[in-house]
Amino acid sequence: xxxxxxxxxxxxxxxxxxxxxxxxxxxxxxxxxxxxxxxxxxxxxxxxxxxxxxxxxxxxxxxxxxxxxxxxxxxxxxxxxxxxxxxxxxxxxxxxxxxxxxxxxxxxxxxxxxxxxxxxxxxxxxxxxxxxxxxxxxxxxxxxxxxxxxxxxxxxxxxxxxxxxxxxxxxxxxxxxxxxxxxxxxxxxxxxxxxxxxxxxxxxxxxxxxxxxxxxxxxxxxxxxxxxxxxxxxxxxxxxxxxxxxxxxxxxx
Amino acid sequence: xxxxxxxxxxxxxxxxxxxxxxxxxxxxxxxxxxxxxxxxxxxxxxxxxxxxxxxxxxxxxxxxxxxxxxxxxxxxxxxxxxxxxxxxxxxxxxxxxxxxxxxxxxxxxxxxxxxxxxxxxxxxxxxxxxxxxxxxxxxxxxxxxxxxxxxxxxxxxxxxxxxxxx
Numbered sequence: 001x002x003x004x005x006x007x008x009x010x011x012x013x014x015x016x017x018x019x020x021x022x023x024x025x026x027x028x029x030x031x032x033x034x035x036x037x038x039x040x041x042x043x044x045x046x047x048x049x050x051x052x053x054x055x056x057x058x059x060x061x062x063x064x065x066x067x068x069x070x071x072x073x074x075x076x077x078x079x080x081x082x083x084x085x086x087x088x089x090x091x092x093x094x095x096x097x098x099x100x101x102x103x104x105x106x107x108x109x110x111x112x113x114x115x116x117x118x119x120x121x122x123x124x125x126x127x128x129x130x131x132x133x134x135x136x137x138x139x140x141x142x143x144x145x146x147x148x149x150x151x152x153x154x155x156x157x158x159x160x161x162x163x164x165x166x167x168x169x170x171x172x173x174x175x176x177x178x179x180x181x182x183x184x185x186x187x188x189x190x191x192x193x194x195x196x197x198x199x200x201x202x203x204x205x206x207x208x209x210x211x212x213x214x215x216x217x218x219x220x221x222x223x224x225x226x227x228x229x230x231x232x233x234x235x236x237x238x239x240x241x242x243x244x245x246x247x248x249x250x251x252x253x
Numbered sequence: 254x255x256x257x258x259x260x261x262x263x264x265x266x267x268x269x270x271x272x273x274x275x276x277x278x279x280x281x282x283x284x285x286x287x288x289x290x291x292x293x294x295x296x297x298x299x300x301x302x303x304x305x306x307x308x309x310x311x312x313x314x315x316x317x318x319x320x321x322x323x324x325x326x327x328x329x330x331x332x333x334x335x336x337x338x339x340x341x342x343x344x345x346x347x348x349x350x351x352x353x354x355x356x357x358x359x360x361x362x363x364x365x366x367x368x369x370x371x372x373x374x375x376x377x378x379x380x381x382x383x384x385x386x387x388x389x390x391x392x393x394x395x396x397x398x399x400x401x402x403x404x405x406x407x408x409x410x411x412x413x414x415x416x417x418x419x
Binding site: 159 | 291
């Protein structure tokens with residue numbers, strides 16, 4: 001038993017010698033309202049058509065999207081949708097984002113940007129970034145780099161975040177799905193999916209999407225849409241197929 | 254709440270550092286853990302469960318940071334090494350821990366530093382107690398090699414097996 005005691009003593013000595021930086025209360029309290037620990041640690045996302053990556057991108061910026069083979073079949077059965085094959089690594093590397101101002105973003109996208117309006121009063125703009133999508137052709141069964149989309153990232157006073165996504169209206173895509181699904185992982189042998197409402201509206205050739213969740217409510221999204229005088233894009237359920245499916249990659253950081 | 258965070262902070266940082274062995278990542282993970290503890294404290298009804306619950310939050314955040322980290326190890330992590338007299342068991346342990354995976358380090362630190370049993374560690378890491386015991390067994394072998402230059406006699410395989418279960 002002395003061996004264990006010796007290791008324990010060494011562990012205590014080792015960690016007691018670690019220089020602990022001063023606690024940054026402000027930073028911790030700013031982070032305070034982020035998602036709860038254990039429950040979300042296994043988050044995986046599911047969705048339809050553009051949904052899978054979009055939910056990941058809009059609702060859960062800190063979590064990389066991904067469907068594991070073990071749950072893909074269950075999700076496909078629930079959603080009647082099978083995700084396309086994973087994009088090649090070379091394509092993923094091309095989907096990096098660029099942050100900047102709205103003016104810089106306008107120079108990078110191929111639609112006329114209509115900025116969000118009617119945001120809740122406690123919202124702070126955190127980031128404006130553009131990134132290309134990964135486009136999967138259902139006919140050719142092939143991935144390619146798509147056009148750039150624009151992400152508006154916001155933070156609430158309670159630390160929660162949300163993102164609005166703006167992109168060019170693309171007739172090749174299916175009508176937007178009415179719902180997005182957040183995968184909370186396995187509980188008692190079954191995948192638990194939480195349904196979120198998805199909203200899409202048009203301003204000229206711009207389509208903007210938002211997903212209701214922790215960071216923003218249904219009512220707040222509707223208020224934004226109305227303040228922007230956006231035209232509602234009818235959502236469908238069950239989902240329909242388009243000619244392409246898109247993968248969105250939310251900017252990190 | 255601020256006082257609670259101030260109290261938890263050193264433990265959170267040390268544990269995160271022990272798992273991640275990187276000051277920047279450890280500070281980030283410890284901040285996330287403290288924020289999560291502060292945000293979720295109202296949901297904890299059993300005050301006696303605070304210690305193991307907070308360990309779970311800290312370890313989960315540190316392991317998540319380890320998973321996000323690029324798989325690039327620094328050529329020389331001496332700058333991350335705490336000030337220790339040489340040679341010492343603590344220094345040997347520091348070097349031995351380098352060869353372990355973050356989840357193994359977590360098990361070792363929860364056992365030897367935080368004093369948790371294999372069952373409690375299993376609850377924190379969300380694996381079976383037998384998995385914890387196996388990880389500790391492997392870790393102990395690595396530690397035995399590291400500590401053997403100082404005193405090999407104290408760590409026999411028989412004792413190693415006997416100390417798996419508490």
